[in-house]
Amino acid sequence: MDVDFTNKVVLVTGASAGIGESTALLFAKLGAKLSLVGRNEANLRAVAAKCEKQKGVKPLAIVADLGTDEGVEKTAKQTLDHFKRLDVLVNNAAIGARTNIMQTDMATFDEVFRIDVRGVYNLTRLLVPALIETKGNIVNISSVAATMVAVGSLPYGMAKAALDHFSRLIALELAPKGVRVNTVSPGITVSDFVKRMTGYSEAEYKAWLATSSQLIPMGEVCQGDDIARMIVHLASENSRLVTGTTVVVDGGIRFTSTSNLITQQIK
Structure with missing residues (x-):
């Protein structure tokens, strides 16, 4: 089945770079009306301009920090005020940290969790009523760090593990x-x-x-487009009965030890 998001409203967080940018561009190519959120205004507006060139549909660009209640509330309100509906929510915005339990501090923990967990929880909470109206769907972007153990992954790995379970919990709640x-x-x-x-x-x-590519069974790291294509597939009608699942896109790295990938000395 061909994928077409014409007249569908898609909100992508963390859209100013990386996976978020690739995802926004692919949805734009498929005709979606986009609400794009990021903290870097210059980058975000550049991505929005590239998206508009795809099909001539101008995205809504929202500069916001989703680690704050104000940023989350602004994002939800502006999206719904502008489009009057929401069909797909892509929770992609996240930050990382490279530390361990002997050298970390609570400020680092709080910063990671407020964006990677609390922000997702809060934004989803505010937008669920709109998604129920459209029978829409949510795609959360996690990481293999949620299940793989490596020195230096605190507290990012914890946050992504929490996100995985959050996804399963609300999948069960919202399926009916x-x-x-x-x-x-x-x-x-x-x-x-x-x-x-x-x-x-x-x-x-x-x-x-x-170095990392040599440790991946399929021999190469992922590109943003690899992740974007899976996000779009899950958000489309091709996955109409798929819910509560986690799809790994990693070239098989989850089958290996990650210890050699941590090359940055923690000081």
């Missing part, structure tokens, strides 16, 4: 209302996420990707 909830769990994916978390230079990041 006709709303599907699924999760995409990416492996190592080319983006600025690791560079921000580690402080790698561009050269160091490329070297890290090359």
Whole structure:
């Protein structure tokens, strides 16, 4: 079945770069009306402009910090005021941290959880009534870090594990209302996420990707488009009876040890 999102309203958080940008562009190519959320205004507006070029549909660009109640409330209100409906919610916005239990602090924990867990919880809570009206669906973006154990993954891995279980819980709650909830769990994916978390230079990041590729059974890291295609598939009618599932897109890295992937010294 061909995928077409014409006249469907799709909200993508963390849309200013990486997986969020790739996802926004693919939905735009498929005709969706987009609400795009990010913290970097310049990047967000650049992505919105690229999306508009696809089918001539101008996205709504919302600059907001989804780690705050104000940012979440602004996002929900502006989206519904502008479009009067919502068909798909893609909870992609997240931050990471590279630390361990002996060297971490509560400020780091709180920052990761307020965006990766609390923000998702709050935004979903506010938008569920609109999704029930349209029999829409939710796609949450997790990580293989939710199930793989590696030194340095605190508290990011914990937050993504919480997101996975949140997805299952609300999938059960919302199924009788006709709303599907699924999760995409990416492996190592080319983006600025690791560079921000580690402080790698561009050269160091490329070297890290090359090393990582050698440890992945299928021999290569993911691109943003790999993740975006799965998100769109789950959001489409091709997955009309799929709910409460986690789809891993990782080239098989979950079958390996991640210990050698942690190359940034924790200080």
